[in-house]
Amino acid sequence: MSEIEARLAELEQLGLHRRLRLISGPQGPRVLLDGKPVLLLCSNNYLGLADHPRVREAAAEAAMRWGVGAGASRLVSGTMTIHRRLEERLAEWEGSESCVLFGSGYLANIGVIGALAGKGDTIFSDELNHASIIDGARLSKAQVVVYRHADSEHLHWCLRRHGGTGRQLIVTDAVFSMDGDIAPLQDIVELAQEHGARTIVDEAHATGLLGPGGRGAVAEAGLQGEVDVLIGTLSKSLGSYGAYVCTSAELSDYLINTARSLIFSTAPGPPAIAGALAALDLLQERPHRVERLHAAARALRGALAKEGFPIEPSEMPIVPLVVGEERDALRMCKAALSKGVFAQAIRPPTVPAGTSRLRLAAMASHTPVELRQAAKTLGEAARTLGLDPASMGSRPANRPRRPEEEDVDQQEPAMDAPFDIEREIRIRRAA
Numbered sequence: 001m002s003e004i005e006a007r008l009a010e011l012e013q014l015g016l017h018r019r020l021r022l023i024s025g026p027q028g029p030r031v032l033l034d035g036k037p038v039l040l041l042c043s044n045n046y047l048g049l050a051d052h053p054r055v056r057e058a059a060a061e062a063a064m065r066w067g068v069g070a071g072a073s074r075l076v077s078g079t080m081t082i083h084r085r086l087e088e089r090l091a092e093w094e095g096s097e098s099c100v101l102f103g104s105g106y107l108a109n110i111g112v113i114g115a116l117a118g119k120g121d122t123i124f125s126d127e128l129n130h131a132s133i134i135d136g137a138r139l140s141k142a143q144v145v146v147y148r149h150a151d152s153e154h155l156h157w158c159l160r161r162h163g164g165t166g167r168q169l170i171v172t173d174a175v176f177s178m179d180g181d182i183a184p185l186q187d188i189v190e191l192a193q194e195h196g197a198r199t200i201v202d203e204a205h206a207t208g209l210l211g212p213g214g215r216g217a218v219a220e221a222g223l224q225g226e227v228d229v230l231i232g233t234l235s236k237s238l239g240s241y242g243a244y245v246c247t248s249a250e251l252s253d254y255l256i257n258t259a260r261s262l263i264f265s266t267a268p269g270p271p272a273i274a275g276a277l278a279a280l281d282l283l284q285e286r287p288h289r290v291e292r293l294h295a296a297a298r299a300l301r302g303a304l305a306k307e308g309f310p311i312e313p314s315e316m317p318i319v320p321l322v323v324g325e326e327r328d329a330l331r332m333c334k335a336a337l338s339k340g341v342f343a344q345a346i347r348p349p350t351v352p353a354g355t356s357r358l359r360l361a362a363m364a365s366h367t368p369v370e371l372r373q374a375a376k377t378l379g380e381a382a383r384t385l386g387l388d389p390a391s392m393g394s395r396p397a398n399r400p401r402r403p404e405e406e407d408v409d410q411q412e413p414a415m416d417a418p419f420d421i422e423r424e425i426r427i428r429r430a431a
């Protein structure tokens with residue numbers, strides 16, 4: 001057996017093996033998954049814009065007018081008029097001085113964090129931040145201090161304890177991708193100001209979900225202009241691919257000169273940019289789409305609560321059903337799939353060990369009837385497997401706390417972001 005075969009077998013045995021499933025057609029509410037019709041309940045196409053006719057047409061027209069690829073990095077031959085147009089529109093929409101497009105949200109986080117922190121600097125990072133933030137922090141070579149999830153008190157403690165002489169950077173998801181809860185942005189901004197730290201807020205799952213007209217969590221909290229760098233992606237509510245960074249003109253200039261993932265990667269292609277522009281037009285012309293998403297979220301949450309899942313009423317479309325063990329999450333995913341509902345099982349290293357889950361995502365294009373049916377299917381799936389829906393709390397507070405998390409004043413923060421697959425394997429081998 002080769003080393004790779006052995007590692008794949010180990011992942012399989014640990015319930016951590018992943019495979020790509022084949023979807024035919026666009027990311028609509030119903031898809032053909034590996035040839036079988038199912039309700040899609042795990043796509044980030046929240047507003048249903050990825051498959052909207054106007055977005056498709058705009059992308060097709062852009063392909064005819066500007067071609068498909070951008071040809072090179074933004075700095076070499078890649079900044080085209082359509083890139084500039086979207087940057088101007090996004091800056092205006094987010095109320096920021098300037099905007100710079102990146103190839104993806106992952107690339108934006110890696111590039112921006114690496115540009116704003118390095119050796120001798122300190123990054124304060126929420127323990128449930130997205131992998132792209134974790135990787136950006138690691139690559140930067142700065143000291144990384146991980147504070148407890150959405151815990152401003154702990155962040156304050158960490159800033160006092162570890163705020164050194166170099167640059168200080170606080171980085172957080174605005175809406176946490178796997179839990180759907182919102183970062184305490186007001187506290188974070190105040191703490192940053194008190195400690196002379198810069199702030200980066202990643203709005204990947206907040207754009208289109210929160211704020212006036214779907215502008216995001218920073219706008220919802222009335223903090224526009226208070227956050228140093230706002231990162232958004234075009235790939236979720238805006239239905240396309242690519243990302244944007246809204247910040248001051250000075251910082252934009254700095255990023256163009258220092259963000260390696262911008263400098264050394266080809267610019268996003270014109271069809272993706274034109275698609276995002278059309279999506280933004282639609283969002284601005286018809287903001288009721290955000291209300292439809294909220295209504296779908298309420299319908300899904302209400303129906304899940306009726307099935308006995310401890311789901312709180314809210315308008316957030318991300319709904320985690322925290323099953324616990326990897327294998328149980330996989331079994332539940334399979335059981336729901338066999339009844340026509342696709343809700344992907346999310347396992348370590350995407351989420352902490354012991355918190356494997358089905359991460360549900362309602363879309364504006366789902367009907368209440370579809371969502372009620374899906375909730376019923378999920379309830380039946382759990383009961384058929386002997387799992388209790390009442391134990392599948394969605395709140396991160398329901399996660400088992402690690403012993404070192406007991407007391408803020410007496411415990412050290414983790415000094416590096418924890419989640420990666422090698423680490424998960426080591427932990428399980430040791431157990």
Ligand SMILES: Cc1ncc(COP(=O)(O)O)c(C=O)c1O
Nearest residue numbers: 104105106130173177204233235
């Ligand atoms: C919080 C967060 N940031 C960044 C990203 C990466 O964005 P993209 O898919 O555009 O690379 C994601 C993707 O899921 C995310 O959840």
